[in-house]
Amino acid sequence: MGFSDAELSILLIDNVGMQELNKIYRGVDAPTDVLSFPMMSNNEEYLFGRGQTVMLGDVAISVEMVMKHAGDTELPVEQVLDIILCHGILHLVGYDHDTFEKAKIMDAKTMELMKELGWSVNAADSLDKLCRWYQTSRWFTED
Numbered sequence: 001m002g003f004s005d006a007e008l009s010i011l012l013i014d015n016v017g018m019q020e021l022n023k024i025y026r027g028v029d030a031p032t033d034v035l036s037f038p039m040m041s042n043n044e045e046y047l048f049g050r051g052q053t054v055m056l057g058d059v060a061i062s063v064e065m066v067m068k069h070a071g072d073t074e075l076p077v078e079q080v081l082d083i084i085l086c087h088g089i090l091h092l093v094g095y096d097h098d099t100f101e102k103a104k105i106m107d108a109k110t111m112e113l114m115k116e117l118g119w120s121v122n123a124a125d126s127l128d129k130l131c132r133w134y135q136t137s138r139w140f141t142e143d
Contacts, residue, residue, distance in 0.1 A: 008056040008092060010085065018062040033065040034084045036091035059088035079119060086113040 015031035023029045025037070039057040061084055070077040090106055090113070097103035
C-alpha cells in the first residue's frame with residue numbers, strides 16, 4: 001500500500017466490547033466484526049515518504065465474530081482474521097463501501113492485500129471463497 005512509515009493499533013475484543021463501541025460510535029446496538037477509527041487527516045498524507053511516522057488509527061476486531069465467520073464459512077481462522085483486518089485498514093486509509101462502485105474498488109484492494117500477505121488465489125482456493133463471502137459489493141444490486 002506504500003505506507004512503510006505508518007503505524008496502527010489493533011484491539012482484539014469480544015462481542016460485548018464490540019457492541020459497546022458500535023453503539024457509542026455508530027449508534028448501532030449490535031456487535032460487528034470490525035470497526036475502524038482513522039486518525040490521519042487529509043493534510044497528514046504528505047508526510048508519507050518523508051521519514052515521519054504517521055499514526056493511521058485504530059482497528060477493533062471482534063474475536064467472537066472472527067470465530068463465527070470461520071465456522072460458518074469453514075475457512076481457517078487466520079484467513080478470516082486477515083481479511084477482516086485488511087478491511088479495517090482500508091477504512092483507515094480512506095476506502096469505503098457506501099456505494100457499489102466504491103465497494104468493488106475496496107473488494108479488489110482487499111484481494112490485493114490478501115495476496116501481499118501470502119494468501120494465494122485460484123478457483124479452488126479458500127481465499128477465493130473467503131473473498132466472495134466478504135465482498136462488500138454483494139450488499140448492492142446492480143441496476
